[in-house]
Amino acid sequence: MSTAAGPSDDGAAPSPPLTIAQLAELAHVSIATVSKVVNGRAEVGPETRALVERLIREHGYRPQRRRTTATPLVELVFHALEGEYPTEIARGVERVTRKHRLAVVLSQLHRRDTPGKGWIEGVLSRRPTGVISVFSSLTEAQREQLATRGIPLVLLDPRGDPAPQVPSVGASNWNGGLLATRHLLDLGHRRIAAIAGPGHALPSRARLDAFRTALDMAGVPADPELIGRGDFLVEGGLAEAERMLRLPEPPTAIFTCNDGQACGVYRAAHLLGLRIPDDVSVVGFDDLPAARWMNPPLTTIRQPLAEMAATATEMLLKLARGELLTQHRVELGTELIIRESTARPIG
Numbered sequence: 001m002s003t004a005a006g007p008s009d010d011g012a013a014p015s016p017p018l019t020i021a022q023l024a025e026l027a028h029v030s031i032a033t034v035s036k037v038v039n040g041r042a043e044v045g046p047e048t049r050a051l052v053e054r055l056i057r058e059h060g061y062r063p064q065r066r067r068t069t070a071t072p073l074v075e076l077v078f079h080a081l082e083g084e085y086p087t088e089i090a091r092g093v094e095r096v097t098r099k100h101r102l103a104v105v106l107s108q109l110h111r112r113d114t115p116g117k118g119w120i121e122g123v124l125s126r127r128p129t130g131v132i133s134v135f136s137s138l139t140e141a142q143r144e145q146l147a148t149r150g151i152p153l154v155l156l157d158p159r160g161d162p163a164p165q166v167p168s169v170g171a172s173n174w175n176g177g178l179l180a181t182r183h184l185l186d187l188g189h190r191r192i193a194a195i196a197g198p199g200h201a202l203p204s205r206a207r208l209d210a211f212r213t214a215l216d217m218a219g220v221p222a223d224p225e226l227i228g229r230g231d232f233l234v235e236g237g238l239a240e241a242e243r244m245l246r247l248p249e250p251p252t253a254i255f256t257c258n259d260g261q262a263c264g265v266y267r268a269a270h271l272l273g274l275r276i277p278d279d280v281s282v283v284g285f286d287d288l289p290a291a292r293w294m295n296p297p298l299t300t301i302r303q304p305l306a307e308m309a310a311t312a313t314e315m316l317l318k319l320a321r322g323e324l325l326t327q328h329r330v331e332l333g334t335e336l337i338i339r340e341s342t343a344r345p346i347g
Contacts, residue, residue, distance in 0.1 A: 038149070077108070114137055130320050133158075169311050181215065184281060190220050203257075252279075252345040259288045
């Protein structure tokens with residue numbers, strides 16, 4: 001729940017948060033209008049909504065006693081509901097919510113970076129126990145809207161650098177990229193390619209930076225032709241792998257920044273009549289359940305998605321109970337899982 005503004009310059013005690021009636025008086029609008037803004041209702045003009053939201057940010061808001069109890073559900077919003085990634089996340093969240101008898105509401109942003117106006121209005125009207133945003137973020141205004149209603153927010157696997165005050169849970173992406181590349185170097189590969197994810201995604205940048213660092217530490221120059229920009233989708237991995245494998249000097253090994261793009265590499269190798277790992281070794285990143293059933297089973301970096309999700313949910317529930325977090329940023333470890341898609345280069 002929001003607190004009032006801090007002490008004034010003369011040392012006076014902070015004023016208490018305002019009620020809906022007091023906010024309405026300040027804004028020169030009806031109590032019904034302020035109530036609609038507080039509850040995320042749509043039928044309020046943008047200028048009036050902005051005015052009321054500003055007053056809530058400046059003075060705080062004291063809900064009526066009958067509305068202080070949150071709905072027993074957790075809002076789980078995904079960047080996109082594609083592949084096994086969201087399934088692993090949902091499994092980890094459900095592991096915790098089941099113990100606390102909470103429901104889960106799923107929504108997706110259809111690959112947008114931040115939710116739209118309709119999403120935040122729905123959340124405010126449902127008054128959930130809290131919100132977990134997966135591989136996405138909220139705008140500053142949306143974060144403030146949640147904060148003023150006492151709805152905690154935790155970012156899970158954030159795609160950017162979270163604001164200092166926003167709790168987050170991620171994985172050691174840089175260390176994972178280093179482990180993957182060193183594994184290929186230790187096998188004797190020197191012509192090593194990488195297929196990154198979106199350039200604006202911090203996990204992708206960290207994995208690619210670690211790839212370059214590992215090559216540099218081994219004295220192996222990074223060939224610009226062997227660094228591809230993917231999109232974390234199978235199609236992107238396929239397109240970049242086909243391009244690289246058709247080069248006069250193709251790579252003997254490819255590190256992909258997620259398992260989906262590794263699937264694309266497998267498809268490209270098949271189309272070109274190449275064998276994995278005889279002609280090209282492949283390392284992924286995620287260790288999704290399907291990785292062990294690929295042909296051959298995929299060597300990959302495991303990031304503990306279900307554990308990350310469970311940790312984020314526990315943090316969210318602590319915040320909902322008014323408890324302080326011992327850490328605002330939690331990073332869980334990654335590890336190399338060696339299977340049959342990597343081998344020493346032939347010749």
